[in-house]
Amino acid sequence: MTSAGDRAKRPVVEVRGLRVRYGPRDVVDGVDLTVAEGEVVALLGPNGAGKTTTIEVLEGFRKRSAGEVRVLGVDPERGDEAWRARLGVVLQSWRDHGRWRVRELLSYLAALYAPYRPDVFGADELLALVGLTDHARSRVGVLSGGQRRRLDVAIGLVGRPDLLFLDEPTVGFDPEARREFHEVLGRLSATAVLLTTHDLAEAEKLADRIAVLVAGRVVADGTAAELAARIAGDTEVRYRLHGREHVLSVADSTDYVRELFAEHGRAVDDLEVRRASLEDVYLALVRESEPVSA
Structure with a gap:
């Protein structure tokens, strides 16, 4: 029988020797990376390091030039709709949905996931998770920045994903909105998270492990304490x-x-x-x- 500890160690992301070439240059140059079930991993690196390209390969939006990639046990280039339903994506910002009411939007999106995810979140359950119950009937366009980011996370979580991608999740946030967002992520213990950020304090606070990407290569991978040592x-x-x-x-x-x-x-x-x-x-x-x- 597989123990809870064994299950927690199962990889949801496995990357070996990933390369992505643009013309004569490898923008991702031999990346190795793993993310375990329920783990939060932060991908740090300067602009142009290859973070976004790496994430796009994992999401199945970009083809690789070489290497082995498995996300939830599947090569992303061959992922079907059922596989995609197991992923959640939170981009830097959403600019649509402004006229929808919050609960209506989440109910609509949940219906799209239902054929693939029988355990899809109910709208009210999701609103409670991200702290938007009091705004269920509000139009999306009138939400504050912090409330809107909570909704972004709710949209990413609708299908109860096994893996959540967060791209620069708190860019432009004031301290209160950032704190609110961190509180939401703190409730996602069952979901593996891979986030990219330039905010070092955020990475240290949220991540179980940090991978540093420079010039297309992972140059360090470990906890903040391990990297410091x-x-x-x-x-x-x-x-x-x-x-x-x-x-x-x-x-x-x-x-x-x-x-x-x-x-x-x-x-x-x-x-x-x-x-x-x-x-x-x-x-x-x-x-x-x-x-x-x-």
């Missing part, structure tokens, strides 16, 4: 001792601070231990991995 090396320790400021780089900050206080006790003041942030790690990876211009 790979790049950071020493930890910076700052403190004041007898009025004098000290700044040191140490390999083991825990041992150093313990010994510092054992020797000097309360004479140590303004202690600060700074480990590499995700931003530090990301910038270091990009600098190391970007090709040198001729």
Whole structure:
């Protein structure tokens, strides 16, 4: 019998050696990537790194030049309507549907999924999930930015997808709208999520794992802590001792601070231990991995 732990590890995305060539150049150059059932993976990278192209291949909207790709066990180039019904897609923005009322729109879309997904979300259930119950009869065009983004997620979730794609989900959001959106995603424990973002804090908050894509290649893949450990090396320790400021780089900050206080006790003041942030790690990876211009 397969345990719950085993099921949680089943891959919903498997990519090996993915290449996409435009003319003489590989914009995606040998990407390997996996996403497990129920896992949230963030794909980070500078503009032109190949993030959007990679996602389009996984969604079945773009053909690859080489490599092996399986999404929900199917080659995306051969995915049929039943396969597509198992995917959810949330783009950067939707500009249609303005005259629809929120509940009517979700009910209509649910009916389109029904032949393929017998467990499709009911409109009221979905409205409760994304926090729009009080706006069920509102026209889409009058929703606030944060409310509209909640609706975007609801549209992506209508078919109760096994895998949800999020493309730059909070671009242009104010802090409150971003927080609301994150709360919605926090309720999707059963759905695997692959998101692209330039927001490093968002990636660190939402993702179980982060893959960094530079010049068409995955140059790092792991949790934020694992990436920091790979790049950071020493930890910076700052403190004041007898009025004098000290700044040191140490390999083991825990041992150093313990010994510092054992020797000097309360004479140590303004202690600060700074480990590499995700931003530090990301910038270091990009600098190391970007090709040198001729």
